[in-house]
Amino acid sequence: MPELPEVETVRRQLAGSLLAKRFAEVDQAEPAMLLDCAAEDVRAVLPGREIGSVGRLGKFLIVRLDGQAFLTLHLGMTGGLLVDPKDGPGPHTRFLFRLEDGRGRTTTLEFRDTRKFGRLHLTTGRPAPRLLALGPDAWQGSWDADYLEGRLRGRKIALKAFLLDQRHVSGIGNIYADEILWWAGLSPLRPSGSLSTEEVAALTEEIRRRLGEGVRLLGCTLQDFVDTAGEPGEFQDWLQAYGRQGQACARCGGTLVRVVIGGRGTAYCPGCQR
Numbered sequence: 185m186p187e188l189p190e191v192e193t194v195r196r197q198l199a200g201s202l203l204a205k206r207f208a209e210v211d212q213a214e215p216a217m218l219l220d221c222a223a224e225d226v227r228a229v230l231p232g233r234e235i236g237s238v239g240r241l242g243k244f245l246i247v248r249l250d251g252q253a254f255l256t257l258h259l260g261m262t263g264g265l266l267v268d269p270k271d272g273p274g275p276h277t278r279f280l281f282r283l284e285d286g287r288g289r290t291t292t293l294e295f296r297d298t299r300k301f302g303r304l305h306l307t308t309g310r311p312a313p314r315l316l317a318l319g320p321d322a323w324q325g326s327w328d329a330d331y332l333e334g335r336l337r338g339r340k341i342a343l344k345a346f347l348l349d350q351r352h353v354s355g356i357g358n359i360y361a362d363e364i365l366w367w368a369g370l371s372p373l374r375p376s377g378s379l380s381t382e383e384v385a386a387l388t389e390e391i392r393r394r395l396g397e398g399v400r401l402l403g404c405t406l407q408d409f410v411d412t413a414g415e416p417g418e419f420q421d422w423l424q425a426y427g428r429q430g431q432a433c434a435r436c437g438g439t440l441v442r443v444v445i446g447g448r449g450t451a452y453c454p455g456c457q458r
Contacts, residue, residue: 186259188323188355189398189419190409191243194265197412198245199238201267205283205291206234207249214278217297219305219312226306229253230281242318242354246311256312260301266294267412279304298408322355323395329381329388336376336384343379344372345446347391355395358448359404359426364390366425366435371457372450373443397422425451 186194207230213223233249240246245265247255259265263278268291273280279295295302305312319335320327335352346352347361356364365372368390370383379387403409403417406427410416424434429442429451438455 185261185357186243186263186403186409187357187360187398188240188243188321188395189360189401190403190417191240191245191259191355192323192399193403193411193417194259195238195240195245197267198247198265201412202235202238202283202291202293204234204236205285207231207281208284208290209282210280211282212273212277212280214300216300217278217295217302217304219303219314221306226304229306229308230255235283241315241321242350243357244312244315244318246315252309254307254311256305256307256315257295258303260297260299260303262299262408263295263297263302264408264410265412266296266410266414268292269294269414278302318350318354319352320354322353322391323399325353327353329385332388333379333381333384336379339376341376342372342445343370343374343376344448344450346376348446348448353391356391358450359406359423360394360398362426362451363424364394365452365457367394369435369457371454372445372452374458425453427451 210227210230213226215223233251233253235247236250237248243258245257276296276298277294278297281293283291283293344361347356368386370387398404398419401418402411404419405416406420428440431440433440433453433455436456438453440451440453443450
């Protein structure tokens with residue numbers, strides 16, 4: 185699943201290529217991927233609307249249009265947004281939009297998704313209500329170690345599961361959770377409320393740092409993720425924990441192991457993650 189750095193990569197590229205362009209046509213809209221709106225609504229509302237900004241909260245993209253309309257998108261497990269793809273629409277193209285820049289030049293935007301777990305929500309007045317349930321953005325949100333310590337206090341849930349709960353801070357998924365915990369030297373099995381103030385500070389720092397590094401490296405491509413030009417990210421070349429079970433730990437030389445936490449495969453080093 186695309187996590188915060190992958191979605192931020194896409195956001196930056198969309199902002200660079202689509203700002204101030206207007207929707208001209210909606211050639212394709214997958215009803216099964218729409219939330220609280222119908223394909224007819226999308227086809228009726230979008231044409232003529234200008235893109236004013238492309239924002240993000242956690243793993244959600246928020247496209248603000250004129251007339252107080254908003255498109256809120258989630259890429260799901262295998263979704264991706266492509267701008268002017270060279271191979272054209274394919275069997276996994278679920279949404280197909282055509283935009284114009286006012287000078288007669290057309291841009292094509294495709295939402296492709298193999299498994300159709302991605303979602304698109306068209307609203308007026310404000311972005312999708314489901315965003316209200318999310319915690320602050322894990323990378324750019326206005327939260328700090330004191331906030332995190334307050335959220336952790338008294339909780340018995342495993343630390344990895346805490347990080348994956350988008351109500352605390354939003355945007356961390358399975359890959360980055362493993363990496364954050366490895367760099368912070370914390371076991372994913374630790375009860376969340378057992379962290380000391382110093383450990384919470386270290387966790388806070390690594391959340392910001394690892395997500396920022398993922399953004400710098402244009403995301404992580406292990407299977408499906410590509411940017412809007414169809415190019416893979418590079419963060420996968422620098423993984424220290426995720427998917428490395430059975431291999432030597434780069435810090436202590438011990439062997440990384442795999443456990444399942446909250447139904448999610450998790451790799452960590454029992455030797456140096458305490």
